[in-house]
Amino acid sequence: MHCQTCGAAFRGRGPLCDECKKTLSGLSSPKPSPAPDGGFKADQDILESGYRRPPSKEGGWSLPQLVRTNIIPIAFRGHSLKRLWLTAIGAAGVIASLGEMFYRWGVWWIWPILPFSLTLVIGYNLLRKRFFTVVGWFNFESDRHGSVYITTLGGNCPVCNGEIGLKDIGPKRETKIVIQCKADSTHRWGFNSADLEELEPRAS
Numbered sequence: 001m002h003c004q005t006c007g008a009a010f011r012g013r014g015p016l017c018d019e020c021k022k023t024l025s026g027l028s029s030p031k032p033s034p035a036p037d038g039g040f041k042a043d044q045d046i047l048e049s050g051y052r053r054p055p056s057k058e059g060g061w062s063l064p065q066l067v068r069t070n071i072i073p074i075a076f077r078g079h080s081l082k083r084l085w086l087t088a089i090g091a092a093g094v095i096a097s098l099g100e101m102f103y104r105w106g107v108w109w110i111w112p113i114l115p116f117s118l119t120l121v122i123g124y125n126l127l128r129k130r131f132f133t134v135v136g137w138f139n140f141e142s143d144r145h146g147s148v149y150i151t152t153l154g155g156n157c158p159v160c161n162g163e164i165g166l167k168d169i170g171p172k173r174e175t176k177i178v179i180q181c182k183a184d185s186t187h188r189w190g191f192n193s194a195d196l197e198e199l200e201p202r203a204s
Helices: 083-103 107-129
Strands: 067-073 131-134 138-142 148-156 163-169 176-181 188-190
Touching: 083 107, 107 131, 107 138
Parallel strands: none
Antiparallel strands: 067 148, 131 138, 138 148, 148 163, 163 176, 176 188
């Protein structure tokens, strides 16, 4: 037991503290002595020692800069493929496949409908936000004139200078695309295709 005023140990010799001679109004646990200069308190947070704990799985550091490492125009016979054409071809193919399915039922009809469905999804996303990614492989993008390109993205992690890329995270049907460091998966940021630099039109 200790004096609340000076922290000295109570020896049970009367109502006064042996050290500060103050009346003992209550007893408490000993006061912690300050750590010497340059030292650490026993319960000092490890962050004060210079260790950088990731603030969260998404964000907390400066946003990395994604750049296009490859830009390949898609063209047929010298004409650039347009996102509107892609959407129209996909929609027409899906409708034709469904119509064929009703007249001639069979397992075979699923094979033509799959590529047309994918074409429709790509075209629809290009119309909405000019970007569609096959995560881990490449992306489809369109410029302001509607021409379609195959692109790849890359860059350096601002935390550890490792390579970054796009990554799908989360359970099935609830996945989202993030920017993630390939050297340390805790270095992660949200991805928005609108943050990419404007894709300038290029000759096919």
